Amino acid sequence: MARIRLENLRHSYRARPGEDADWALKRLDLEWGAGSANALLGPSGCGKTTLLNIISGLLRPTEGIVRFDEQDVTLLPPDARNIAQVFQFPVVYDTMSVYDNLAFPLRNRGLAGAAVDGRVREVAALLDLDGMLPQRADGLTADGKQKISLGRGLVRSDVNAILFDEPLTVIDPHLKWRLRSKLKELHQRLQTTMIYVTHDQTEALTFADQVVVMNDGLVVQSGTPVELFERPRHTFVGHFIGSPGMNVLPATFEAGVARFAGHPVEVVPPRRAPRAGAVLELGVRPEFVRFADAGIPVRIGKISDAGRHRVVETQHEGAVIRLLVDEGAPVPAERGHLRFDPAFTQLFADGWTTAGEGPP
Amino acid sequence: MSAKVPNQKAWFLVLPVVVLVAFNAVIPLMTVVNYSVQETFGDNVFFFEGVKWFREVLHSERFRLSLQRQLLFTGIVLAIQLPLGVAIALAMPRKGPWVSVNLVLMAMPLLIPWNVVGTMWNILALPDIGLLGHTLNAMGFDYNYTRQPVAAWATLIAMDVWHWTSLVVLLAYAGLSAIPDAFYQAARIDGASGWAVFRFIQLPKMKRVLTIAVLLRFMDSFNIYTEPIVLTGGGPGNATTLLSIDLVKVALGQFDLGPAAAMSLIYFLIIMLLSWVYYTAMTKDEVE
Numbered sequence: 029m030a031r032i033r034l035e036n037l038r039h040s041y042r043a044r045p046g047e048d049a050d051w052a053l054k055r056l057d058l059e060w061g062a063g064s065a066n067a068l069l070g071p072s073g074c075g076k077t078t079l080l081n082i083i084s085g086l087l088r089p090t091e092g093i094v095r096f097d098e099q100d101v102t103l104l105p106p107d108a109r110n111i112a113q114v115f116q117f118p119v120v121y122d123t124m125s126v127y128d129n130l131a132f133p134l135r136n137r138g139l140a141g142a143a144v145d146g147r148v149r150e151v152a153a154l155l156d157l158d159g160m161l162p163q164r165a166d167g168l169t170a171d172g173k174q175k176i177s178l179g180r181g182l183v184r185s186d187v188n189a190i191l192f193d194e195p196l197t198v199i200d201p202h203l204k205w206r207l208r209s210k211l212k213e214l215h216q217r218l219q220t221t222m223i224y225v226t227h228d229q230t231e232a233l234t235f236a237d238q239v240v241v242m243n244d245g246l247v248v249q250s251g252t253p254v255e256l257f258e259r260p261r262h263t264f265v266g267h268f269i270g271s272p273g274m275n276v277l278p279a280t281f282e283a284g285v286a287r288f289a290g291h292p293v294e295v296v297p298p299r300r301a302p303r304a305g306a307v308l309e310l311g312v313r314p315e316f317v318r319f320a321d322a323g324i325p326v327r328i329g330k331i332s333d334a335g336r337h338r339v340v341e342t343q344h345e346g347a348v349i350r351l352l353v354d355e356g357a358p359v360p361a362e363r364g365h366l367r368f369d370p371a372f373t374q375l376f377a378d379g380w381t382t383a384g385e386g387p388p
Numbered sequence: 389m390s391a392k393v394p395n396q397k398a399w400f401l402v403l404p405v406v407v408l409v410a411f412n413a414v415i416p417l418m419t420v421v422n423y424s425v426q427e428t429f430g431d432n433v434f435f436f437e438g439v440k441w442f443r444e445v446l447h448s449e450r451f452r453l454s455l456q457r458q459l460l461f462t463g464i465v466l467a468i469q470l471p472l473g474v475a476i477a478l479a480m481p482r483k484g485p486w487v488s489v490n491l492v493l494m495a496m497p498l499l500i501p502w503n504v505v506g507t508m509w510n511i512l513a514l515p516d517i518g519l520l521g522h523t524l525n526a527m528g529f530d531y532n533y534t535r536q537p538v539a540a541w542a543t544l545i546a547m548d549v550w551h552w553t554s555l556v557v558l559l560a561y562a563g564l565s566a567i568p569d570a571f572y573q574a575a576r577i578d579g580a581s582g583w584a585v586f587r588f589i590q591l592p593k594m595k596r597v598l599t600i601a602v603l604l605r606f607m608d609s610f611n612i613y614t615e616p617i618v619l620t621g622g623g624p625g626n627a628t629t630l631l632s633i634d635l636v637k638v639a640l641g642q643f644d645l646g647p648a649a650a651m652s653l654i655y656f657l658i659i660m661l662l663s664w665v666y667y668t669a670m671t672k673d674e675v676e
Contacts, residue, residue, distance in 0.1 A: 081573075084577060085576075086576065086577075105576070106573075106576045106577050107576060107577070107579040111577065112577060113573070113574070113577045115570045115573065115574060116570070117568065117570055119570050119573075119574035121588040121589065121592075122592045122593075123588060123592045124588060132578055132580070132588075133577075133578040133579060136578055136579035136580055136581070136584070137579055177574070
């Protein structure tokens with residue numbers, strides 16, 4: 029296992045990138061600790077697969093350095109980086125048996141005999157593939173094949189890191205849940221550095237200790253699941269993580285007081301003054317909005333049941349504010365007042381929070 | 389809601405196909421079957437002879453030799469064209485502006501009419517004035533395809549390889565292009581060698597198209613007529629008299645309609661049988 033560090037990384041698929049839009053990765057500095065479980069979360073096309081392929085060596089970055097521990101591996105091909113990668117669509121060697129598929133990465137590295145056999149059987153047992161070892165791989169279902177792909181990733185015991193590129197996309201929902209907890213369990217046993225790319229927040233938040241949220245070629249925030257939830261650094265993170273996403277409301281900020289539609293709102297104190305003319309917004313998650321005796325007056329709209337709580341949609345002058353109300357707790361009939369929890373209400377300027385670090 | 393009344397109108401919809409297939413295949417074939425069991429002395433007088441012609445053809449030395457030459461020819465061209473075609477397809481670029489240039493160049497020989505191919509090679513290989521023939525002789529090789537059986541065979545095979553390898557290339561290239569990038573990426577991660585990539589990814593993924601390529605090349609080379617008749621006319625002697633050339637000699641040269649018809653049917657059955665056996669063997673362990 030290794031610590032992975034990216035320094036001043038930029039990548040473009042064009043030969044001569046010029047303007048901003050030419051860059052698939054717009055400059056990032058990141059570090060993943062040795063033996064950590066990480067997720068790269070973002071919408072399709074945000075550059076997360078590009079980033080993963082740069083780490084594994086399938087792509088060479090246009091600019092910047094990739095380090096495993098202290099070693100600069102930027103120019104090394106994948107096989108010299110000693111890394112495992114599992115792809116979105118299952119890759120199996122059709123004409124080989126399941127056993128030979130799992131043994132392939134080991135045999136390519138010159139291992140043979142008992143060393144191979146032991147590892148293959150161990151990994152097969154982990155993934156419930158033991159019964160199928162002699163079968164030909166092309167007869168298996170999609171999730172059987174993906175398990176083989178996972179197995180080929182896990183079979184080498186000495187890898188620097190294992191990279192997963194949306195590995196559960198083709199898996200049936202009930203198996204998805206099982207494989208997800210299996211991966212988590214594997215990480216705890218193997219303590220290998222793992223990076224898991226996904227656009228599914230549940231997958232990212234359950235698997236990883238550290239989540240990197242990307243959008244449009246930039247890292248928007250990197251932090252623990254709790255940090256992403258409680259302290260989103262950008263309105264994008266607020267939207268993308270959480271269900272329903274964060275409320276984002278138009279705001280003004282004068283003399284140290286943030287206001288929404290004229291009503292003063294207490295927020296986490298800004299650490300930097302927003303630039304003049306910046307677009308100002310208030311962000312507060314539905315979890316941190318409550319009905320109160322006084323505050324922002326709203327009309328009550330649609331109420332939908334979401335299990336242990338209800339999602340209440342309210343309106344104030346055309347702006348929609350959602351809040352969560354515990355099951356059984358009262359909801360005012362037509363009109364009410366809302367209060368935002370000041371510890372979790374942030375002022376955002378041009379999308380970026382004023383309560384923390386500014387844009388990169 | 390009205391109940392459906394069964395009627396026979398659907399037959400009219402099938403009729404055009406039935407008529408087409410009848411005139412296109414069934415009736416001509418049946419005419420041949422008809423000739424194959426009769427003897428004719430001109431004036432449209434026919435006598436029924438049963439399986440006499442079949443027995444005669446199957447026991448004749450001449451048919452056996454033609455068939456041997458045919459099998460040898462097909463065997464050699466398949467053995468050259470398949471590996472060569474796959475090798476060229478592997479060497480062709482997968483992306484970029486050269487892809488279409490390559491594809492057009494590859495398709496070129498396939499677009500040339502067969503008798504033109506024969507004529508081209510006939511002139512090219514002429515020992516006195518042909519570019520190839522003259523050059524070979526100037527380099528000290530004693531080469532004359534109109535007199536030496538080995539030279540005739542070599543020229544014939546070179547011509548067929550030139551004409552038809554492209555077909556294998558195009559099919560193999562299509563098969564290669566259909567392999568998702570992830571397979572190559574996974575192989576690089578797994579540390580696979582170039583040979584292992586070919587053996588475990590490219591070859592298995594090309595299996596279907598190569599099956600078709602072998603089948604097409606087998607049938608076409610087994611049926612080949614135009615190019616050798618223009619190039620060598622079946623000579624020198626009978627050295628390059630393949631089955632089809634022999635058949636035309638019997639049917640139109642000697643006007644032995646009965647034996648020629650029996651020979652056609654045997655010829656047809658051999659191709660069908662070999663194709664069927666091959667295709668069944670290649671597809672028997674396919675899933676789905």
